[in-house]
Amino acid sequence: MAVERGLMQGGYPEEELLPELAIPVDDLGPDFSQGAEVSLAEDGSALVQPSGLEDEVVVDAGVYEHNANLAEALESGAMASVASDLLASYKDDLISRAPWEKVYEKGLELLGQDIEAEENRSEPFEGASGVTHPILVEAATAFQAQAYKELLPAGGPVDTAIKGLKTIEIEKQASRIKEFMNYQITEVMEDYDPGMDQMLGFLPLAGSTFKKVYYDAGCNEPRSDFLPAQDLVVPYGTVHLRKAPRATHRLSMTDNEVKKLQLSGFYRDVELPEGADTTEPDKVDDKTDETAGQEKGHLGENRLLLEMHAEVDLEGFEDRDGLGEPTGLKLPYIITIDYATSKVLAIRRNWKENDPYRKKRDFFVHYKFMPGLGFYGFGFFHILGGLGRASTAILRQLIDAGTLANLPGGFKAKGLRVRDEDEPINPGEFREIDVPGGNIRDAVIPLPYKEPSQTLNLLLGSLVEAGRRLTSISDPNTHDVNSQAPVGTTVALLERGTRVMSAIHKRLHRAQKIEFKLLAAVFAENLPQEYPYQVEGAPQSIMAQDFDGRVDIIPISDPNIFSMSQRIALAQNSLQIAQSNPELHNLHEAYKRMYLALGVADVDGLLPPPPPPPPPMDPAQENAALVNGTNPAVFPEQNHESHIINHIALAEVALMGQSPAATGSLLAHCLSHVSHMARKKVEEENRRVQEEVLPQMQQEMQNNAQQMQLAVQMGAIPPEQAQQNMAAMQQQMQSVQTGVSPEETESRVAEAQEELTRWVIDKLSSVNPQMDDPLVAIRQRELDLRAEKQENDESKDEQRIALDKRKLTQQAAEALARIESSEEIAEDRDATNRERIAVQREGLRRRTSGN
Numbered sequence: 001m002a003v004e005r006g007l008m009q010g011g012y013p014e015e016e017l018l019p020e021l022a023i024p025v026d027d028l029g030p031d032f033s034q035g036a037e038v039s040l041a042e043d044g045s046a047l048v049q050p051s052g053l054e055d056e057v058v059v060d061a062g063v064y065e066h067n068a069n070l071a072e073a074l075e076s077g078a079m080a081s082v083a084s085d086l087l088a089s090y091k092d093d094l095i096s097r098a099p100w101e102k103v104y105e106k107g108l109e110l111l112g113q114d115i116e117a118e119e120n121r122s123e124p125f126e127g128a129s130g131v132t133h134p135i136l137v138e139a140a141t142a143f144q145a146q147a148y149k150e151l152l153p154a155g156g157p158v159d160t161a162i163k164g165l166k167t168i169e170i171e172k173q174a175s176r177i178k179e180f181m182n183y184q185i186t187e188v189m190e191d192y193d194p195g196m197d198q199m200l201g202f203l204p205l206a207g208s209t210f211k212k213v214y215y216d217a218g219c220n221e222p223r224s225d226f227l228p229a230q231d232l233v234v235p236y237g238t239v240h241l242r243k244a245p246r247a248t249h250r251l252s253m254t255d256n257e258v259k260k261l262q263l264s265g266f267y268r269d270v271e272l273p274e275g276a277d278t279t280e281p282d283k284v285d286d287k288t289d290e291t292a293g294q295e296k297g298h299l300g301e302n303r304l305l306l307e308m309h310a311e312v313d314l315e316g317f318e319d320r321d322g323l324g325e326p327t328g329l330k331l332p333y334i335i336t337i338d339y340a341t342s343k344v345l346a347i348r349r350n351w352k353e354n355d356p357y358r359k360k361r362d363f364f365v366h367y368k369f370m371p372g373l374g375f376y377g378f379g380f381f382h383i384l385g386g387l388g389r390a391s392t393a394i395l396r397q398l399i400d401a402g403t404l405a406n407l408p409g410g411f412k413a414k415g416l417r418v419r420d421e422d423e424p425i426n427p428g429e430f431r432e433i434d435v436p437g438g439n440i441r442d443a444v445i446p447l448p449y450k451e452p453s454q455t456l457n458l459l460l461g462s463l464v465e466a467g468r469r470l471t472s473i474s475d476p477n478t479h480d481v482n483s484q485a486p487v488g489t490t491v492a493l494l495e496r497g498t499r500v501m502s503a504i505h506k507r508l509h510r511a512q513k514i515e516f517k518l519l520a521a522v523f524a525e526n527l528p529q530e531y532p533y534q535v536e537g538a539p540q541s542i543m544a545q546d547f548d549g550r551v552d553i554i555p556i557s558d559p560n561i562f563s564m565s566q567r568i569a570l571a572q573n574s575l576q577i578a579q580s581n582p583e584l585h586n587l588h589e590a591y592k593r594m595y596l597a598l599g600v601a602d603v604d605g606l607l608p609p610p611p612p613p614p615p616p617m618d619p620a621q622e623n624a625a626l627v628n629g630t631n632p633a634v635f636p637e638q639n640h641e642s643h644i645i646n647h648i649a650l651a652e653v654a655l656m657g658q659s660p661a662a663t664g665s666l667l668a669h670c671l672s673h674v675s676h677m678a679r680k681k682v683e684e685e686n687r688r689v690q691e692e693v694l695p696q697m698q699q700e701m702q703n704n705a706q707q708m709q710l711a712v713q714m715g716a717i718p719p720e721q722a723q724q725n726m727a728a729m730q731q732q733m734q735s736v737q738t739g740v741s742p743e744e745t746e747s748r749v750a751e752a753q754e755e756l757t758r759w760v761i762d763k764l765s766s767v768n769p770q771m772d773d774p775l776v777a778i779r780q781r782e783l784d785l786r787a788e789k790q791e792n793d794e795s796k797d798e799q800r801i802a803l804d805k806r807k808l809t810q811q812a813a814e815a816l817a818r819i820e821s822s823e824e825i826a827e828d829r830d831a832t833n834r835e836r837i838a839v840q841r842e843g844l845r846r847r848t849s850g851n
Contacts, residue, residue, distance in 0.1 A: 066353040070317060070333075071268045071344050078315045079344040083337050086308050090248050096236035100376050104206055104230070107381025110136050110388040111205075129399035133391035135464055136380050139471045140204040143501075147200050149564075150505070150557045151512060152193065156182025158516055159556035163549075174551045176535055180543070181520065181553065183533075184222065195226035202228055203369050207379030211365040211511075212249065213518040215526040218264065222522045224515060229376060232364060236374040241366045244375075246310035249364075251336075252302045258345075267345040272303070272338055304339040309350060309363070319358075332360035365515040368507050380471065387467045394460045401452040408446050471500065505562035512555040520553050564599070571597035586610075619646035622669065626650065631665045631672075640677035644670055648763045670760050678752035682745060701729050758783065 064073060071079060110132060151157060158181040160174040185192050195211075203209045210227040233248040234241065241247065255274050261267045311330035313319070318326040332350040337343065351358040368377035524547035531543045561567050571594045578585035588610045595603040616635045617625070619642060625632045626647070634640075647670050708722040 066349055068348075069265070069268060070314065070347040070349070074314070074316060074344075074347070079347075080342070082312060082314070082335065082347075083342045083344050086246070086310060086312075086335060086337065087306075087339075087342060089246060089310070090233060090306060090308065093233045093235050093246070093248065097233070097374070097376065100236065100372070100374065101230070103382055103385065107136075107205065107379075107385055110381070110385065110392065124400070127403075129396045129403070131392075131395060131399060133388060133395045133460075133464075135391055135467050136205070136384055136388050139380050139384065139467065140201065143204045143471075143504075144197075144200045146501075146563055147203075147505070147508060148197055150562050151200070151508060151555065152196050153556065155556075156186050157512070157556055158182050158185065159554050161552040161554050163552055170550055172536075172538070173546050176531070176538070176542070177520075177546050177551050177553065180531060180546075181516070181523070184523065185519075189222065189224065192224055195224070199226040199367065202226075203367055203379065205379045205381055206230075207369045207372060207377035207382060208375075209367045211367065211515050212363055213365065213515060213522060214363050215522050217266070218261070222519065222526065224519055227364070234375050236376070238375040241364055241375075242360075242362060246308055247364060249307040249309075251305040251307055253305055254302055258303055258305070262345075267336065270343050270345070272341060272343070305345070306337045306339055308335045308337065309333075309360075310335060311360070314347070331358055362514075362518060365511055365518065367511045369504060383470065384467050387463050387470075391460060391463045391467075394456050394463070398452045398456055398460070401450065404449040405451050408449050501562060502560065505557075506559045509555055509557055509559040512557070513553075516553045516555065520547060523547065564597070567597045568594075619643050623647065623650045626665050626669060627662055629662050629665055631669050634669070634672040634676055636676050636680070638673075638676070640673040640680070644673050644677070644760060647673075648760070671757060674753055674756045674760055678756055679749050681752050682748045685748075686745070704729060754783070754786075 064070060074082075156178075158178055160178045162170050162174055199209045199211070206229045208229040210229065210232045212223070212225045212227055214223055215221075216223045227249065231250045233250065234244050235246070238244040255272070258267065258272065262269045310333065312333050312335065313326075313328060313330045314333065317331075319329040319331055321327050334346070334348045334350045335344060336346040338345060350361050352361065370378045370383070372378040372382070527543075529544035530539075535542065558567075561570065575590045575594050578587055578590035588607060591607055592603055595606065600606070614633055616638055617632050622632050622643065623646060627650075647666060651666060705726060708717070708725060711717045712719050712722050
């Protein structure tokens with residue numbers, strides 16, 4: 001807006017400099033229509049700017065906290081511009097999903113909940129049947145009952161899985177997280193169970209429902225609220241909720257609830273009109289209220305707020321580059337707008353405070369029944385809508401036909417009178433008739449009403465059966481499966497009858513996993529950082545450390561099993577396989593899984609505990625077992641060297657030399673100790689390097705760094721050499737810090753095992769010459785063959801290297817010969833060209849002299 005004009009330097013007085021600024025206003029542009037103001041600077045320059053220009057308000061973004069309401073900082077004009085753009089985008093999003101809303105609205109009529117409309121039907125005749133076929137209600141009820149039990153069991157819906165290496169410490173941490181989250185969901189969050197129950201009722205009908213996971217600061221509690229599909233408006237072309245450019249949550253609040261949030265500082269304190277109808281006309285909401293029997297006037301006092309999760313380039317809080325210039329990049333914000341007045345109530349940043357990438361935070365979880373053509377999923381309204389309408393139409397025709405057949409109408413002759421003709425004739429009653437003359441049959445002609453059609457009845461049954469097959473709402477017929485049938489046949493039958501529901505259950509399992517991750521983040525960030533109860537073997541304050549990401553939080557439901565009958569059938573077949581080969585299976589675990597599939601409580605009280613593993617033996621007990629020809633188990637924590645020495649002493653007994661079985665057991669047992677001893681030796685060496693050598697290397701590196709720095713200052717060594725030396729030492733120390741790789745560790749263990757094996761065999765041979773057991777000979781032969789193979793491999797490597805050298809020498813000689821040949825050819829060509837040029841010159845000279 002300002003124009004800076006340089007003036008002549010030289011100390012001219014002010015009255016002499018000002019005339020130099022006499023510039024026509026028209027030449028300065030339209031911003032100077034009201035004149036110009038001139039101000040002189042100390043360096044002799046002048047600043048020319050339009051008259052009447054107000055100072056630009058610059059927002060200092062650093063003053064406001066990360067979670068502050070930025071609507072308090074923006075000017076009304078900037079907020080009005082933001083609200084206008086977002087409201088226009090919101091209306092475009094509503095238009096984009098209009099076809100989905102239309103199907104949803106029409107589908108609500110198929111539920112048959114409008115009793116008044118059904119009772120007052122006058123088409124095709126007064127009192128015609130208005131009953132609705134319950135195929136949609138049956139499918140939705142069956143799905144809701146099945147999914148509710150699987151996704152929200154009595155013990156809690158949360159399970160945990162450990163990422164990476166499992167240790168006792170991490171397993172205890174996973175157990176604490178699982179217990180705490182299930183405690184919060186089942187005991188503390190009282191609205192979670194009813195909300196989940198209601199959501200699973202809406203989901204099969206609408207095709208999409210949502211959960212909003214957040215921390216309610218007003219109630220001081222975590223929330224996971226159910227949102228009907230119509231209350232979250234997203235562009236219909238969005239592929240995934242996380243990638244949506246904006247998501248609008250339509251909040252319906254009373255004026256008093258809005259006032260509470262304004263007084264608490266969560267919303268901006270602006271005046272909003274009271275008593276007016278501030279809700280938005282919505283056909284889906286109106287039809288839902290009508291289906292539920294709720295009057296529209298009951299919600300007339302509610303105010304509609306739009307909580308928009310969108311990306312906006314907010315004036316005064318722009319994204320800036322390293323030079324402080326705005327980049328134009330839109331950042332994620334949560335902006336709440338009052339729909340009736342278009343006033344902005346709150347603007348808050350929607351990324352974590354320390355996130356350098358400012359990634360959008362997720363609050364919504366999309367539960368999808370079946371994939372649709374756009375963002376919103378398909379439900380039974382979309383899948384069974386046509387079958388529901390056809391079934392309803394046929395059912396009404398059958399009922400109307402039965403009604404007309406039971407209460408027929410017709411024509412009667414004029415003048416025929418029946419006493420009390422308006423009252424129906426009761427069974428066993430004879431009523432008097434005044435007949436003008438003739439036969440009564442000739443005076444009364446009934447219309448030819450037919451009985452309900454059997455064809456329509458069969459067609460209705462076919463439509464209902466088709467709908468049931470399409471939705472797989474019935475449980476798999478496990479009673480039809482032969483108990484002696486192969487397991488593959490049983491699994492194939494189960495899969496054939498449950499493919500549709502299995503895919504739906506996997507989508508719900510994936511959505512619930514996302515919900516639990518968001519809920520765990522809410523617990524970790526907002527709840528008190530200690531457990532509300534005593535935990536086993538740890539302090540209560542360990543909760544702050546448990547939610548560190550090492551434990552993955554997952555639903556307890558199985559994504560591949562969604563019904564009790566399916567679970568029982570699989571467990572039963574697993575038990576049959578285990579019983580057929582008991583030596584290959586753990587029968588105790590197979591029976592336990594069968595009882596768990598049946599839902600039997602206190603399984604451990606029914607089954608005896610599995611036998612405990614054998615305890616470690618001392619050397620004397622192992623010697624006794626070896627004399628009897630058995631090989632006792634070896635445990636890592638034993639003193640292997642002491643055991644081997646005691647077993648070598650046993651070899652001096654003459655009885656051991658006379659019993660091949662005892663000799664073999666003794667040797668095999670000693671080699672088991674050798675295996676554990678070698679691994680323990682390598683691990684102790686690695687640990688010693690980490691604990692002793694590494695600190696020494698660090699100290700030596702510090703001393704060397706000081707000495708090299710002093711040498712560089714004195715000019716003894718160049719700086720480049722000092723840097724190379726330091727880099728080499730850093731690389732060596734880094735390799736020590738990293739530790740030995742698993743491959744190198746296994747190689748060292750194999751070398752140690754070979755060395756210890758030779759030592760054990762030598763000892764056994766020296767103490768008992770009768771130890772010429774075939775097993776010892778075989779082992780010795782294996783070692784000899786391994787050494788011979790190593791020598792052969794080394795010889796082959798030397799021969800291969802010599803052959804490669806000869807090949808390289810031959811290739812170099814051939815290349816040199818080709819170069820020499822090329823040079824000779826080039827020289828011959830050069831000589832030929834020179835002779836040809838000389839001949840041409842001689843011919844040219846002769847022709848010139850002849851002329």
